[in-house]
Amino acid sequence: MEKALEDIRALQDALKQRLDDDQAVLQQLAKRLWAQQESEKAKLSRELHDGIGQLLTGLTRRLQALSKESPELETLHGISEMALHDVRQLSRLMSPTILDDLGLKPALNWLCRNLLEDEPINYTSDITLPSEIPKEISILIFRIAQETLVNTIKHSEASTIVITLGFHHNIVRLDIVDDGKGFDSKTIEPGIGLSSIKDRASAFSANLEIVSAPGKGTRTTLTVPI
Ligand SMILES: Nc1ncnc2c1ncn2[C@@H]1O[C@H](COP(=O)(O)OP(=O)(O)OP(=O)(O)O)[C@@H](O)[C@H]1O
Ligand SMILES: [Mg+2]
The missing domain is CATH 3.30.565.10 (Histidine kinase-like ATPase, C-terminal domain)
Structure with a gap:
């Protein structure tokens, strides 16, 4: 009887240990996934900044130079500035x-x-x-x-x-x-x-x-x- 109880306890301990080990492996895996997601975001953020961001910077500068010529061009300059602001903010929040x-x-x-x-x-x-x-x-x-x-x-x-x-x-x-x-x-x-x-x-x-x-x-x- 005593021996049977001991065996059950040992089995319980072994099972608990296995559960703990599996849990630790899962947690490591989850951490790696989050790290991977952050590095993908960083990549996208750089693409946004260096791609669309640079194009919009160029566009905004040109429109600024032209903006005194007509109210329409001034409006376009304003829109372009807003778009640039949004892209910058998005890129910074992403990474x-x-x-x-x-x-x-x-x-x-x-x-x-x-x-x-x-x-x-x-x-x-x-x-x-x-x-x-x-x-x-x-x-x-x-x-x-x-x-x-x-x-x-x-x-x-x-x-x-x-x-x-x-x-x-x-x-x-x-x-x-x-x-x-x-x-x-x-x-x-x-x-x-x-x-x-x-x-x-x-x-x-x-x-x-x-x-x-x-x-x-x-x-x-x-x-x-x-
Ligand atoms: N601070 C808050 N005040 C009031 N309601 C909230 C607040 N935070 C969350 N909620 C409610 O909880 C819901 C679920 O939030 P959750 O962040 O999961 O989804 P979401 O913001 O609608 O979409 P997303 O997936 O883009 O985050 C929201 O739709 C809203 O109804
Ligand atoms: Mg939300």
Whole structure:
């Protein structure tokens, strides 16, 4: 009897170990997939910048020189400038090289400015971070902040957003809170954005919590062990 119980326990342990191993392999695979997606985005971003971006720069310059000649040419110059601005913004958001160049804090401030400056939303941000954060974690935090802010702009009708990022006991914590119309997760039309940031967080053993209710705003909290 004793021996049979011992055997069962040993079998249980072996199975648990196998599950843990499989889980670790899957997590590595998910991380590699995200890294690959980032490098594809970086490639596309360069193509956009060096291709259409350069053509539009040339076009805008020429139209600027001609713009005094007629109101139509001035209008065309304005349109061309807007197109150039959009292509630049798209290319930068696709591959935020500012993350590599200056680090997470300036990159997040840049993201807020870029996404929110033309919106009727007040925002405050309080970002305190240790100097060194692994690059893959910086990218994770940046992408989750990006999707959350874009969602707030697109769906929330919020008047304020508060963004806080802090570091305690080896855990980085990002909170993004809006005072908008909120949503009921059971009745929303599911998109790709939320499920993709959830998958992404779990690939890095991070915890992502999105708390929302109709009329009560939305709070997104990400905690990542470092
Ligand atoms: N901050 C928010 N305030 C109100 N509703 C929100 C907010 N964030 C998300 N939602 C709701 O959750 C839904 C799903 O969001 P999700 O990001 O997955 O998809 P999406 O933004 O519609 O499309 P995409 O795939 O481009 O991200 C949204 O359509 C919206 O109804
Ligand atoms: Mg979305």
